[in-house]
Amino acid sequence: MNKTRLMPILIVIAIGVVLAGLILLLDKPSAVTAEMAAGDASGIAGENQPDIGPRGGKLFTGDGFGLELTIFEKGVPPQFRIYLYENGKPLPPAAAKVSIALTRLGAPVQLIKFAPEADYLLGDQVVEEPHSFDLAIAAERNGQTFRWGSSQVEARLEMTDEMLKTMGVEIQTAGPAIVKSTLKLPGEIVFNPDRIVQVVPRLPGVVAEVNFEPGQMVKKGDVLAVIESQMLADLHSQYMAAQKRLSLARTVYQREKQLWEEKISAKQDYLAAELVLNEAQIAVDLAAEKLKALGVRPEPGLPAKALTRYEVRAPISGLIITRTVALGAALKEDITIFTVADMSTVWTAVTVYPKDLSIVRVGQKALVKATAFDVEGEGVVTYITTLIGGQTRTATARVILDNKDGRWHPGMFVNIELVSDEIEVPVAVSAQAIQTFRDWTVVFGRYGGYLEARPLELGRSDGKMVEVLKGFAAGERYASGNSFAIKADIDKAGASHDH
Structure with missing residues (x-):
């Protein structure tokens, strides 16, 4: 057999040997x-x-x-x-x-x-x-x-403390911690109904001034509107007439008293004058109380124009929610013309699903976070409805929030985290330190000048601290903060899983 014929056979045999080696x-x-x-x-x-x-x-x-x-x-x-x-x-x-x-x-x-x-x-x-x-x-x-x-060497990186600080990486120590089990529920900020006041004029009349619009803040005593009222003029007239009758009765009484003391007139005339004086005093007091009940200070000798001017004042400091009055309108004494809400506190209406009713309880700590922007506050559950809504099939819990700084606005949607349990665990790390590396959940332990991945078995978490069941011991130091940068650098360093 010549070489030309042998060459293809040798090439096939060689390829077969190589493939067999690769398979092995x-x-x-x-x-x-x-x-x-x-x-x-x-x-x-x-x-x-x-x-x-x-x-x-x-x-x-x-x-x-x-x-x-x-x-x-x-x-x-x-x-x-x-x-x-x-x-x-x-x-x-x-x-x-x-x-x-x-x-x-x-x-x-x-x-x-x-x-x-x-x-x-x-x-x-x-x-x-x-x-x-x-x-x-x-x-x-x-x-x-x-x-x-x-x-x-695998999943390891050498880095100085100065470099870590520049990267925004913090070194923390694992140890015991309180892990709070939380229940997350939706809710909405609403007005505190205990601090909402309906403002009524209490006198019929015609609107002469309107000084505030809905959405404006007012202080207690601010003049919301001015009403010209004929009834107020009548009350002022009654008060001033009673004042004059009282003055006359007082003069008659003093004269009759003096005549009786001088044995000039009979005691019966003196007693009659005293009775008239007392009746006049009662009439003045009654007329004055009618004015005070309307928030008007009784003052004799007012000019005629002031007799009909009635000022509707804000009963509390707060936010004007509604206004139903217009300039020139004729009002009845029992119609609501303004609604003012005290915004120093607001309520959070929490939606509670039936399956969670056994967890939610009065006095429970609650963290409220706005969904639209970065606002959060703390409160406690003060009330839980005993009935489940027929349409929504949910109950409602109430959390009162302090709002003196005006951060919370009724109508805002919020998420509520209720602390359902607090458990002390022997080893926990910051949730910011947890990273995914290959198919592991890890923290990067700090050992001298080195950082090295430590796969963990994790337990309970409250979003801030995470319980470590296996893989890390109390007292070990680890990278937190911008720990993602450590992961990126190890990937770039090529510390591969090759063995």
């Missing part, structure tokens, strides 16, 4: 990758970087003995697997005893022992993420001891 490599478990420095504590291990073993792991060799270290994590938690070799040929797993001392940043040394399993040695502990650690490997074979060292 893809089926192998992931292996530890990092800068591995091989030490020689017994004078046996080699000095060069470990090679790649037949199963894709890192191969440590010395004096004919070899050890291949892999991390297997397909369908199981990550675990070390070790394969043994002698002069390049596989050994049974019981042919050597192996242990590994694993050291992480900010954690005690983790001693991992191995036992035979199938054709490999299996570590007795899970290799927690991230796989960033230093390893000290010790193996005993036929009375000989072999030692190697290995380092691996």
Whole structure:
């Protein structure tokens, strides 16, 4: 067979060998990758970087003995697997005893022992993420001891305190905290009905002045409107007539008293004059009280124009909600012409769903936040309706808010957070520190000059603090504030998940 005919056959065979090799490599478990420095504590291990073993792991060799270290994590938690070799040929797993001392940043040394399993040695502990650690490997074979060292860096970043401060990153310490379980409900700001006043003129008349519009603030005693009232003129006339009769009665009484004392007139005339004086005084007092009841100060000798002028004054300080009066209008004494609301406090009408009625209770702390802009306030639940609305099928709770600064406006939609429970947890971190890194929920722990991702198992949260169930201990320091910048820098640094 000539060379021309053999060449295509050889090319096909070569391609088949390459493809077979790739398939074998893809089926192998992931292996530890990092800068591995091989030490020689017994004078046996080699000095060069470990090679790649037949199963894709890192191969440590010395004096004919070899050890291949892999991390297997397909369908199981990550675990070390070790394969043994002698002069390049596989050994049974019981042919050597192996242990590994694993050291992480900010954690005690983790001693991992191995036992035979199938054709490999299996570590007795899970290799927690991230796989960033230093390893000290010790193996005993036929009375000989072999030692190697290995380092691996993953999800780690070196950064000074000054750089962190510039980036807006704060370093906090994990520890016990009070986590408040909250219930979020919708609501609306409404007027405090206990502080709304309907203003009526109390006298019929014609409107001569209107001084305020709806939406304006007034102070107690401000003149809202002026009414010209014939009835007021009659009351003033009665008061002034009573004053004159009182003056005359007083003069007659003084004269009769003097004549009786001088034995000139009979006592009967004196007593009659005293009775007339008392009746006149009662008439004056009655006329004065009628004026005072209308808010008018009784004053004798008023000019004629002032007799009909009635000033309608604001009974409280507050906001004018409505005005139904117009200049020149004829009014009855019982019609509402202004509505004034005291805005120093407002109510929050909270919508409570039937499933939440067992949680909401009077005296409960509430945080109220506006939906349209950044306004929030605190209060307590003061009332819960006992009936559920026929159309909405919800109940209503009331939260009173202080509004002296005028931040809250009736009609605003709000969200209410009710504290349903307060629990002290042994370890908690700031919610601002939590980030998603790969498929982990992490904080970035601070260890000396390094930051490193720490995957967490989280518990309860109130939006400010988050309970840590696993992955971080009390007293450990972590990055908060602008912790997203740490995540971005680690991604740029290429601290990949490669083993």
